[in-house]
Every structure is written in C-alpha cells, then in structure tokens.
Amino acid sequence: MSYNPSLFTPPPNSNEDEETHIRENFNPLFFQDGNIILKSQNVGIRVHRSVLEMHSRTLKTIFENNPTCPADSRSPPTLFIDVTDWDLVHYINAVYNRSRDYFMVRPQAFDITASLIRSSRVLHNDFLRVNTIKRLHNEYPTKIANWDSIKNSEFTRICKVPGLHIEVVHLGRSEHLYTILPAALYRICKQYDMDTICDGVLCIDDRRAVLSLEDKLLCGRAKEKLYYAQGEMTHGWIFDGSIPVASCPRLGKCEAAKNEVKQDVVGIMPRIRALDKWPQRWNDKFCRRCELMAKRMHQTGRIRVWDALPGIFDFVSWNDLRLLEEQKVYL
Structure with a gap:
C-alpha cells in the first residue's frame, strides 16, 4: 500500500450500530487520545501515529511522506485500510494489548488467528504475522515428529471447533500458507466422509464451512490415494x-x-x-x-x-x- 494523499480524508458515514458493537470490544484508551483514525468498512479507531509506525512498515512509510497532521485534534486525518472491521479490531487489540490472547501460548480462536494474519499482511507487521502463523504451523506441521507430538498431547494453539480444518484450508490458500495445506486436507479426508465434504460442516455460529469445488474434488481423489x-x-x-x-x-x-x-x-x-x-x-x-x-x-x-x-x-x-x-x- 503506497502513500496517497486521498487516503487522508474525513471518514464517510458509517453504520453506527455496527461501530458501537465493535468498539465495545476495545480498551477505551483507543478513543481518548490519538492523532490518526484508522478506518475499515464501518469502524474508525483513533490511535497514536507513533504506535502505528512502531508496528507497521507500510504505515511508517505513509506517515513519513505525509505532511504534518492538523493541529486540531478534534478532526484528525483518517486512513482507510482495506481490511474487514473485525480484522482491524483484532489488529489494534494485538498492538495495544500484548498480554491478551494474541501472544499467549494458550489456545486462540481461529477467527482471531485469521484476522491477525490478514491484517498484519496488509499493514506489514512482520512480527505479528510471523508469530501468528506459528500457531498454524504448530497444528499443521511439515514433519511427522511434530505431527506425532501434537497427536500425543491435548495441548493446542488453535481452539478446536467444527469446520476448523476447512476454514484453515481457505486461509492457507488465500494467504499463501502452503505448508499447512497437506496436513489440513489430510485431517478433512480422515475426519469426514465424502457426503460431509460435499455438503460442508455446520459451525458453532450456524454458518456452514464448505470447501471450494476444486478442493472437494481434490479430497475425493486423495481419499482413494490414501x-x-x-x-x-x-x-x-x-x-x-x-x-x-x-x-x-x-x-x-x-x-x-x-x-x-x-x-x-x-x-x-x-x-x-x-x-x-x-x-x-x-x-x-x-x-x-x-x-x-x-x-x-x-x-x-x-x-x-x-x-x-x-x-x-x-x-x-x-x-x-x-x-x-x-x-x-x-x-
């Protein structure tokens, strides 16, 4: 994402209900101070420019090329980021709240993991991206010794929920995390019959996790090979x-x-x-x-x-x- 002066414009009207709902998930510190508003689809978050520069090579480059922010702190410039609202929510929480779920060894909800991987790519936060990807590598390894270790242990870095492996395949393909795909697809082939693979798996939020047509066909061929x-x-x-x-x-x-x-x-x-x-x-x-x-x-x-x-x-x-x-x- 290169610098573009048009990025720093007053935020458009947003869905207030959605914004209020998401803001409730933040530490109020984010909205008491700051000289930059990060804006996703419906959410704007007011944060300090220096904090953003510290964690994002992309934002650091943009700010270095941008004129000094207006003196009126009541109308700070807005930077629009091409991520979902929840991706932005989890990114800012990870940057500000390092003691929370984002960097702990304990299991993390997959939607948080996916959000951090996507947002850290867009914002070039290498530290956050690498450490979040490690969670997936722990669960979907490239060495059989590591596979045996996780199978012998009840410890996990990703919360186990219905449809998880299917969601992991989607994330792996979209984010170029190629090394997690064989183990994730194997788990799908082992855990589900072809009817379930074709119809999808009902998730805890009543969504249905469904593989792409190409991956359904791939699993059908792979089952025979296995x-x-x-x-x-x-x-x-x-x-x-x-x-x-x-x-x-x-x-x-x-x-x-x-x-x-x-x-x-x-x-x-x-x-x-x-x-x-x-x-x-x-x-x-x-x-x-x-x-x-x-x-x-x-x-x-x-x-x-x-x-x-x-x-x-x-x-x-x-x-x-x-x-x-x-x-x-x-x-």
Whole structure:
C-alpha cells in the first residue's frame, strides 16, 4: 500500500450500530487520545501515529511522506485500510494489548488467528504475522515428529471447533500458507466422509464451512490415494508376506494374529489410517520377533506416507512448499 494523499480524508458515514458493537470490544484508551483514525468498512479507531509506525512498515512509510497532521485534534486525518472491521479490531487489540490472547501460548480462536494474519499482511507487521502463523504451523506441521507430538498431547494453539480444518484450508490458500495445506486436507479426508465434504460442516455460529469445488474434488481423489498408500506403506507388512518372519517360533499363532489385524484394518467400512501409529490393542498378539518387525515396518510406512503427503494432494514436495511459502509470506 503506497502513500496517497486521498487516503487522508474525513471518514464517510458509517453504520453506527455496527461501530458501537465493535468498539465495545476495545480498551477505551483507543478513543481518548490519538492523532490518526484508522478506518475499515464501518469502524474508525483513533490511535497514536507513533504506535502505528512502531508496528507497521507500510504505515511508517505513509506517515513519513505525509505532511504534518492538523493541529486540531478534534478532526484528525483518517486512513482507510482495506481490511474487514473485525480484522482491524483484532489488529489494534494485538498492538495495544500484548498480554491478551494474541501472544499467549494458550489456545486462540481461529477467527482471531485469521484476522491477525490478514491484517498484519496488509499493514506489514512482520512480527505479528510471523508469530501468528506459528500457531498454524504448530497444528499443521511439515514433519511427522511434530505431527506425532501434537497427536500425543491435548495441548493446542488453535481452539478446536467444527469446520476448523476447512476454514484453515481457505486461509492457507488465500494467504499463501502452503505448508499447512497437506496436513489440513489430510485431517478433512480422515475426519469426514465424502457426503460431509460435499455438503460442508455446520459451525458453532450456524454458518456452514464448505470447501471450494476444486478442493472437494481434490479430497475425493486423495481419499482413494490414501487408501492405497496405507495398504501399500503403513499396513504393507500385513499384505506382503513379511509377517510371520522366517525365524518366528510360533508361525500358526502369528499368522492367525496377522489375519485378525487385517480384519481390524479392512473391516466392513475401511477408514483412513495412513498416519495412525501402532495401536496398543495390537500389542502382545504376535511373538516378540514378529511384533518388532511389524512395528518397524509400520513406522517406516507412516514416514513414507508423510513424505508423499503433499503429492497425494497434488502439491510439490515439503521442501518446495516451504520455499514457496517463504517467498510469498516472509520476503
């Protein structure tokens, strides 16, 4: 956003009810002082120019090229920002209230996360953008070790709500956060059947989170690939004759155990388990030699699926996704 003198004009008439509703979410400090009004669609927020310069390269550049603000503090200049009202609300709260939800380790509502990512991009607040994106990287990682860590822990950086993964996919595509897409799409394929993917998921605010048509088709193709991948990689040891091992001391029992596990995996309605860890219910079914071999092959298969995950969703490799994201987001 480059400097344009027309940006500094009296604010147009706004929806007073909407403005009042949103202003109630602010610390009154914002409206007691300041020499700049930041204006979104319906909301104007009066803040100090120096605070804005401190947190935004874009605004700093604009202010440096702008003549001195009028002396009459009752009519400060207005700068129109191309963000939604709530994006502006959350941005200003994050800038002024660092002790609140915006920088805490505790879980954050996804709408706040999305607002901060969008607004920090528009206003070039690199610190806020990078630290907010880290929340998404924590939940949708690029390494299987990190995936296992979050699956083993109840701790989360994003509040879990219905439709979350679908909203994450929309945000990832619009904000060029390519590295979160494979894990988010995998969660969708694993959690929902195709009817739900096509119809969308009802959110807690009665909206319906719906994938784009392209992503619906992508998930349909990916589900088939994931079924094939888990049969060939994660559960390949069940079908390729590796178990029982040649030195198995109880061939008959381990063969029967393998068939029992096969029924568990295939079942009447197969589910996507391509990245599932070895379940405890399979422990002690095999002899020690067969179990060690099966667990080793199971883990190796999971890693192979993880490495192939971007390609399953028609993306480039993990490393190339990271490079693309760095070029779009951090430069």
